[in-house]
Amino acid sequence: MSVGHIARLLEENQIPTIITASKVFEKQLQAMHLPRVLLTSNLAGRPLGKPFDRTTQKDIIVKGLDLLDKAQENGTVAHYEI
Amino acid sequence: MNQDNKSSQTMENFKNSFFYGSRSDLNFKFLSMISDEKAGDFIQGLFKKIAVSHDTGELNALFDYVINAQKAAYSKDVRISYNDGPFSSMKKRSDQARIMLFTSSGHFVKTEDPKPLGVDNMTQEQAESRIMEFIKHEPELSAIPKETHYDDLMVRHGGYDIKGAKKDPNVAFPLEIFRELEQEKVIGSLADTAFSFVGACSQKRLLKRTGPKWVNKIKAMDVDAVFLVPV
Numbered sequence: 001m002s003v004g005h006i007a008r009l010l011e012e013n014q015i016p017t018i019i020t021a022s023k024v025f026e027k028q029l030q031a032m033h034l035p036r037v038l039l040t041s042n043l044a045g046r047p048l049g050k051p052f053d054r055t056t057q058k059d060i061i062v063k064g065l066d067l068l069d070k071a072q073e074n075g076t077v078a079h080y081e082i
Numbered sequence: 083m084n085q086d087n088k089s090s091q092t093m094e095n096f097k098n099s100f101f102y103g104s105r106s107d108l109n110f111k112f113l114s115m116i117s118d119e120k121a122g123d124f125i126q127g128l129f130k131k132i133a134v135s136h137d138t139g140e141l142n143a144l145f146d147y148v149i150n151a152q153k154a155a156y157s158k159d160v161r162i163s164y165n166d167g168p169f170s171s172m173k174k175r176s177d178q179a180r181i182m183l184f185t186s187s188g189h190f191v192k193t194e195d196p197k198p199l200g201v202d203n204m205t206q207e208q209a210e211s212r213i214m215e216f217i218k219h220e221p222e223l224s225a226i227p228k229e230t231h232y233d234d235l236m237v238r239h240g241g242y243d244i245k246g247a248k249k250d251p252n253v254a255f256p257l258e259i260f261r262e263l264e265q266e267k268v269i270g271s272l273a274d275t276a277f278s279f280v281g282a283c284s285q286k287r288l289l290k291r292t293g294p295k296w297v298n299k300i301k302a303m304d305v306d307a308v309f310l311v312p313v
């Protein structure tokens with residue numbers, strides 16, 4: 001998974017990352033031992049939800065930012081719940 | 083492009099036709115990754131769910147059914163694995179931090195087409211038909227200024243169904259929402275530039291060559307964290 005490579009490279013360079021992805025790719029993301037991952041229950045290609053569902057899209061991002069702040073160790077994976 | 087003959091098809095031909103074939107559908111290309119029996123079970127289950135959804139008016143169970151089937155198929159396709167990984171702590175909270183948006187959704191500014199594979203104005207259909215070339219090539223990074231209006235944005239990516247991202251970039255490239263979060267002081271600030279690329283690319287080149295160059299560029303931009311969105 002391309003973004004996983006970028007996340008690892010950024011972290012190696014002391015830049016913290018959060019990945020927000022569809023749970024469709026949970027196994028791939030877990031296998032890459034990424035620092036922080038928020039998984040959503042959306043179709044691949046629409047990780048932040050349905051078009052124009054601004055409330056949910058924004059809430060997912062805010063939850064991602066919260067995970068960015070709170071995660072203390074590599075491999076922190078959370079599931080977004082409405 | 084996967085060639086298939088519709089007139090005398092086996093189950094295998096049928097399910098493979100969704101993978102860049104005569105029935106190409108990037109939401110259902112996963113059918114080619116599962117056994118004939120499982121594909122049959124999936125389709126039978128889908129028909130049942132459609133009838134239930136019709137009768138109840140409840141669509142989420144239908145969507146969940148498809149998403150879980152995608153997940154089950156892709157779960158068997160884990161190609162890269164590490165035993166551990168790096169972790170960098172946040173030095174300041176996100177409401178004080180400078181955050182960068184970085185996605186693999188294939189968005190770019192209309193006037194700055196990355197011209198993949200050296201092609202001017204490549205269409206989405208062309209990108210899909212040349213997906214096997216994309217995955218052998220080094221990706222191009224598109225810089226998108228934070229004030230970019232969505233009317234000036236385009237998306238092209240041969241690896242996923244872009245219809246949602248075309249209608250509303252926020253489903254995969256939420257620049258507008260990050261601007262709002264900056265105004266509302268939920269984040270300290272949004273980096274002046276967001277980035278996007280086509281994630282369907284040579285993984286080896288991305289890891290060894292392109293990725294390190296991009297990370298050096300980002301380091302020079304003085305950001306506190308990067309918010310990544312894969313598709």
